[in-house]
Amino acid sequence: DKQMKQIEDKRAKGRVFKKDSSFLKAEENVFDVPTLKLLYSFANKGFINELGGSISTGKEANVFYAIGNEGEVAVKIYRINSSTFKSMDPYILKDPRFTHIRHSRKDIIFAWTQKEYQNLLRINKAGIRSPKPITFDRNVLIMEFMGENGVAYPSLKEIKMDDETARNFYDQIIENMRRMYVRASLVHADLSEYNILIDTEKEEVVIIDVGQAVTLNHPNAREFLTRDIENIKRFFKKFGIDEPTKEILERIKLK
Ligand code: ADP
Ligand code: MN
Structure with missing residues (x-):
């Protein structure tokens, strides 16, 4: 027109x-x-x-x-x-x-x-x-x-890495989930290897795609958090990482 x-x-x-x-x-x-x-x-x-x-x-x-x-x-x-x-x-x-x-x-x-x-x-x-x-x-x-x-930085899904590097990224992700939970009162709710980018030079993880992230008082916040944890666990399994969900939850809620 x-x-x-x-x-x-x-x-x-x-x-x-x-x-x-x-x-x-x-x-x-x-x-x-x-x-x-x-x-x-x-x-x-x-x-x-x-x-x-x-x-x-x-x-x-x-x-x-x-x-x-x-x-x-x-x-x-x-x-x-x-x-x-x-x-x-x-x-x-x-x-x-x-x-x-x-x-x-x-x-x-x-x-x-x-x-x-x-x-x-x-x-x-x-x-x-x-x-x-x-x-x-x-x-x-x-x-x-x-x-x-x-x-654009590659996604976690796209990069090749050894077990040690994977462990580093895994710990950064859990720490980011903790900061998100404790400091921002948010749960990402779509966390996976697709919504995490890697700054390969700094070996640093970058969290993206947060439109669906919900506040902790959302009725499904707990369920979304568990799902995020399970996604991360599934991805890192092939790098020999297998931390019990309960322990991850404790780390995330640590003030
Ligand atoms: P979608 O809901 O479509 O998954 P995303 O926010 O995940 O939307 O963005 C899709 C893709 O676009 C990402 O996987 C990433 O490759 C790229 N992207 C998104 N935001 C940025 C950004 N700020 N900088 C660089 N690339 C980005
Ligand atoms: Mn996305």
Whole structure:
């Protein structure tokens, strides 16, 4: 339509986004007119100067690389037309911070984006290495890019390591879970080798994807914590690590 054409014309002039970026080639439902307008408004404010390629296309969100006034950033865009938004319900409607929101798909997605921003703030404050949140609006979250020179850190799943290195990462993860629990009063609730990146140079774990993280007073917090622990245990088993769940729980709750 006309609005879209205007935005397209601006883009074609190369005012904001690189012409050859994979931005507009991605699934078109990410880039409905309101989302495009929002990206332009972020561009006008200097949060995005150059939008690079797609880092990831997930079930609910697309992540893009960009450069803004703050340096390298990751732009996470939740798709309004995502068909899996129903799966967000248990993580948001029962979180005491978000029980008041309207239950439409759009409102849940906007609240989810805000929740991820707030969780990132709390998690960073707790001394956990994770992307620093920069800004958010509606369905778009801009955060620190975890990587270097346009290359994102690999996930824990992707790297090759010996048992000793694995033990180091395992201990860092449990310590991060402890900080999240004790200092931030949060349970990640989707912790796995996919949502942990590795800064290979510093040999440091980075926790990502915290939109579903819930406060400790969420009715399912305990169940989510046990599930996170079981995921981590399953992954590290092949490196000879087999700590009883009870002992891990004690470590996580240690003040
Ligand atoms: P999803 O809900 O789709 O799993 P994630 O937040 O896990 O969303 O992001 C998907 C992928 O995008 C991650 O596995 C990671 O490779 C990349 N990614 C996400 N956030 C960042 C970031 N801040 N810096 C670098 N890469 C990121
Ligand atoms: Mn993820």
